Amino acid sequence: MSTDTVETIRTTVPVGAQYAPGSLLDWSEALVPGDIVLDERVAPNAPWSAVVRAGDVLTIVDVGGNQSADCLMFNAHDTSERYSVPDTLTWQGNAYVREGTVLRSGLGRPLMTVVGNEIDRQDTIGGACSKESNTLRYGHHTAYQHGCRENFLAEASRHGLTSRDLVSNLNWFMNVPVEADGALGIVDGLSAPGRRVAIRADMDVLVIVSNCPQMNNPCNEFNPTPLRMIVTRNEDTVR
Amino acid sequence: MVGARDTASVLAARADARAQGSNVSDWMPYLPAASSPFAPEGVDPSALVWAETVAPGGYTHKVVARGTRLRLEDVTGDACAHVLVFNALEPWERLNVADTQKIPWQAYLGAGHPLLSGEGRVLATVVADTSAHHDAFCGTSSDEWNVVKYGDAAPQGPSPSGRALLTLAGVKHGLTPRDLPPSVSFFQGVRVEDDGALAWQGSAGPGTYVDLVAEMPLIVLVANVPHPLDPRTDYVVGPLRVHAWRGDPSGPADEHYSASPERERAYLNTTDYLEARGL
Numbered sequence: 021m022s023t024d025t026v027e028t029i030r031t032t033v034p035v036g037a038q039y040a041p042g043s044l045l046d047w048s049e050a051l052v053p054g055d056i057v058l059d060e061r062v063a064p065n066a067p068w069s070a071v072v073r074a075g076d077v078l079t080i081v082d083v084g085g086n087q088s089a090d091c092l093m094f095n096a097h098d099t100s101e102r103y104s105v106p107d108t109l110t111w112q113g114n115a116y117v118r119e120g121t122v123l124r125s126g127l128g129r130p131l132m133t134v135v136g137n138e139i140d141r142q143d144t145i146g147g148a149c150s151k152e153s154n155t156l157r158y159g160h161h162t163a164y165q166h167g168c169r170e171n172f173l174a175e176a177s178r179h180g181l182t183s184r185d186l187v188s189n190l191n192w193f194m195n196v197p198v199e200a201d202g203a204l205g206i207v208d209g210l211s212a213p214g215r216r217v218a219i220r221a222d223m224d225v226l227v228i229v230s231n232c233p234q235m236n237n238p239c240n241e242f243n244p245t246p247l248r249m250i251v252t253r254n255e256d257t258v259r
Numbered sequence: 260m261v262g263a264r265d266t267a268s269v270l271a272a273r274a275d276a277r278a279q280g281s282n283v284s285d286w287m288p289y290l291p292a293a294s295s296p297f298a299p300e301g302v303d304p305s306a307l308v309w310a311e312t313v314a315p316g317g318y319t320h321k322v323v324a325r326g327t328r329l330r331l332e333d334v335t336g337d338a339c340a341h342v343l344v345f346n347a348l349e350p351w352e353r354l355n356v357a358d359t360q361k362i363p364w365q366a367y368l369g370a371g372h373p374l375l376s377g378e379g380r381v382l383a384t385v386v387a388d389t390s391a392h393h394d395a396f397c398g399t400s401s402d403e404w405n406v407v408k409y410g411d412a413a414p415q416g417p418s419p420s421g422r423a424l425l426t427l428a429g430v431k432h433g434l435t436p437r438d439l440p441p442s443v444s445f446f447q448g449v450r451v452e453d454d455g456a457l458a459w460q461g462s463a464g465p466g467t468y469v470d471l472v473a474e475m476p477l478i479v480l481v482a483n484v485p486h487p488l489d490p491r492t493d494y495v496v497g498p499l500r501v502h503a504w505r506g507d508p509s510g511p512a513d514e515h516y517s518a519s520p521e522r523e524r525a526y527l528n529t530t531d532y533l534e535a536r537g538l
């Protein structure tokens with residue numbers, strides 16, 4: 021999970037996306053202050069997961085700027101209840117995620133709420149990249165490149181979850197406009213190094229994140245960078 | 260704009276994506292399979308159903324029909340194909356390495372060797388082998404093993420474990436980690452010495468291949484990672500080439516079918532099972 025890991029071995033595994041040396045990084049700090057109960061760095065391209073307790077706030081820092089953090093959420097005590105894009109959008113009557121957006125499950129219940137947001141809008145339409153969809157979007161030569169679905173599946177398997185448990189997800193710091201004629205796609209991002217989003221858990225939530233390793237579109241500015249995940253707790257907000 | 264690339268609008272981003280469509284890679288599937296630039300000699304390309312070069316540290320998977328002939332080729336001498344096969348109709352029937360060694364009275368995989376399930380049936384048969392450097396003892400690498408050996412085991416990291424890759428391959432067919440039995444591996448040999456020591460043989464060099472015949476519809480999972488006993492401290496594995504083409508399952512006319520009484524009964528069991536299913 022640490023970006024400080026030094027690679028000491030030589031490997032013949034083809035290099036995935038790597039962030040450009042000298043990239044401006046801003047590690048920032050928690051958007052909602054409180055006692056820090058977790059503070060972890062997610063390496064470029066890597067998955068991450070944690071259970072965020074009800075009332076705790078997860079700050080995600082876009083350390084290098086315009087780095088998509090693909091995100092899935094589950095009720096930590098019954099993972100058949102999970103994040104639902106349509107419930108989230110329908111309930112708020114808007115296609116974009118912003119401060120105040122309640123991230124709902126397929127049962128319509130709040131999983132988490134966006135309590136802080138430093139970019140114009142967040143995406144939950146664009147879904148996750150995968151090795152398989154890469155072959156559709158860019159050609160078969162990309163079949164062995166990395167994808168978020170691999171990260172999701174690998175991290176989900178650590179929690180007993182499988183492909184049946186993956187649903188449409190949320191992409192922090194990614195930009196997917198829907199234009200007037202219906203054109204939709206991933207375009208240059210609206211974020212910058214150190215920008216943050218803060219989401220409060222409304223129940224105990226298992227959060228799974230893929231730090232997107234895509235090499236073929238601007239969801240990470242073609243330069244995958246680290247993320248910082250900070251969970252803070254305020255006793256008066258703990259449920 | 261990101262550098263020289265214009266991805267600022269949806270139309271520009273679409274044009275940027277589509278401009279990549281004709282690129283090629285050293286590791287990729289070839290579609291349709293008949294278009295493979297590496298079609299095996301003597302095989303009618305129109306019979307190909309699967310053609311792919313698996314990346315070092317990569318994996319692949321496919322459901323293949325009964326009778327399919329599957330060729331795995333070690334292009335550089337550094338590939339290591341960790342293989343699991345399942346009955347595609349009832350995937351809880353799967354490779355049983357112990358029976359695969361015990362029933363034929365033979366520990367070392369080679370031409371004619373059946374890959375047996377735990378149900379007394381043959382899932383696949385090794386029908387050709389120019390390598391003779393294989394292993395059915397050591398299984399594949401686990402996360403714990405690779406973390407100790409290389410410092411990392413993540414499936415998309417610099418040194419993925421075979422178990423992590425087979426887990427991902429299996430997930431794509433509804434299989435979970437508990438569905439993964441011990442696997443066999445091709446192209447990096449291991450021999451058991453008199454005192455029981457597992458002795459690393461390495462490969463037979465570049466360009467060898469192994470052919471398997473599917474004796475029933477199979478889910479095939481393949482991870483291409485270093486053999487766990489590979490003595491090199493670096494993570495060294497070469498590309499693995501995969502071709503499959505339409506063919507026939509083993510039958511009484513094949514020498515290996517009746518090479519031993521146990522095997523003949525295993526093929527009879529398999530045919531009995533398939534005929535009752537209408538296959």
Ligand SMILES: [Zn+2]
Nearest residue numbers: 149168232234
């Ligand atoms: Zn992605």
